[in-house]
Amino acid sequence: MYTEQVMDHFQNPRNMGEVDDPDGVGEVGNPQCGDVMRITIKVGEGETIEDVKFKTLGCGAAIATSSMVTEMAKGKTLVEAQEISKKAVADALGGLPPQKMHCSNLASDGLKKAIEDYRAKHPEK
């Protein structure tokens, strides 16, 4: 039911953990729904994402999308990273089963929240 890419990211997640002293933190989901994601980012020169990590409670798709979104976001500017859509994450993984598209594909929301958190803490930039 999952693509090879999903299984690869599920079994060998990239960037798992938490960034030390993060500049932005985004948490989405709810344990009662079975999915919680926490994205932490470090922002560097020219508002680029220098480092990004995730921690996720959830199913295979939740973990794989989290891992994928960190790969996609790393090195991008905040503006570019904010544009990463759910569909783009799913496409990069070769697609997700339809029932997983909405409930377990929260990673890009988590990233957006982390960026918003950073902006809220650095309003002048």
Place this chain on the structure above:
Amino acid sequence: MNQDIFLDNAATTRTDPEVLEAMTPWLGENYGSPATLYAFGALAKQAIEQARQHLADLIGAEAKDVYFTSGATESNNWAIKGVCDALEGKGKHIITEQAEHHSILLPCKYMEKKGWEVTYLPVDSDGLVNPADVKAAIREDTVLISIVHGNHEIGTIQPISEIGAIAREMGVAFHVNAAQTVGHIPVDVENLACDLLSISGHKFYGPKGVGALYARRGVRISPLLHGGGQEKKRRAGTHNVPGIVGLGKAAELARLNLKAESQRMAGLRDYIMEKIEANMDDIRLNGHRTKRLPNNVNYSIEGIEGESIMLSLSYPTAEDARAIFVSTGSACVSGTLEPSHILLSLGVPAELAHGSVRISLSKENTREDADYALNALFEVAERLRSMSPVYKRGAKQCSTANTEDCDCESSC
């Protein structure tokens, strides 16, 4: 032989090689239909009647009260819709319970749409129905009580004999879904005092797509399938001869070894439960500790989600690792956004229901398999917990002993 460890035997079991052997001629040269009168058909007729006798012997019934179906789903549908149809003039009320299988709950919902009333009795935190609740729910217009014998997910075994006695005293037809118990523990329709009982072949080493409904003589039930005159005009359709022969063989084999195998499996179950409880913290046992199917283990593991456990075990990363197959009550596998209605009916919080793992054993599973699978489970759980943004070891103290007293909501 592959090295996989199949621990999802409440879902289905491997067909016993002896069953397969018994079936083979009926898939090949003996293709006659038992409904025909010439000798070729009579051979098939003989074979299905022998199968009927084996199945009847396994459940302490008379062969003439056993009707072959396509499986427990059909048997459950037939019992509910058939009794309701036959007894509509008497009343329009059914009693069942909240932790039933969907093949009971959905036919009940269907009858509600048709204007029937259904009482869904609550279960306690172990999944048990209180017989006094059944008695209190019976009304003048109650025509059917349907309660599962052994719950497929949490393994709890219901006090069927007590409920049967009540149903009999009150003159209400009593149906029991015994898909998980027949062939695994002693089932006797007289002891259980039931009028109807559903059986599934592939849950005890028989083939898929075949089962039976026991319907005690005199119980009023309309056919679900209309057509030819098979099964005394109560279940139309050409007999699934190979399947029925296989079911009969499975029943014959089960009866030979029932008590010893049931005890062996219960011993393995208890060993697994002890080992899990000794090696993992922040878990909850789902289902009753002792009134339990001999092949069922079910725990919720805090801080992780069931599908990720299931996937990790079934697709191990190490080259030479053995794949392990278990199941979960997580929403991710239910096809809805809700976790298992059975776990929720016990009062298990949703976040714990998502993290449930069911291990269900077969006669093939050994202690070595169990040790291997448990070590893999402990590793997987540790790894997934390290990835979880919410899990803090011991934070909620949701031990297996009492979850009622702890506030799991506070962490959310």
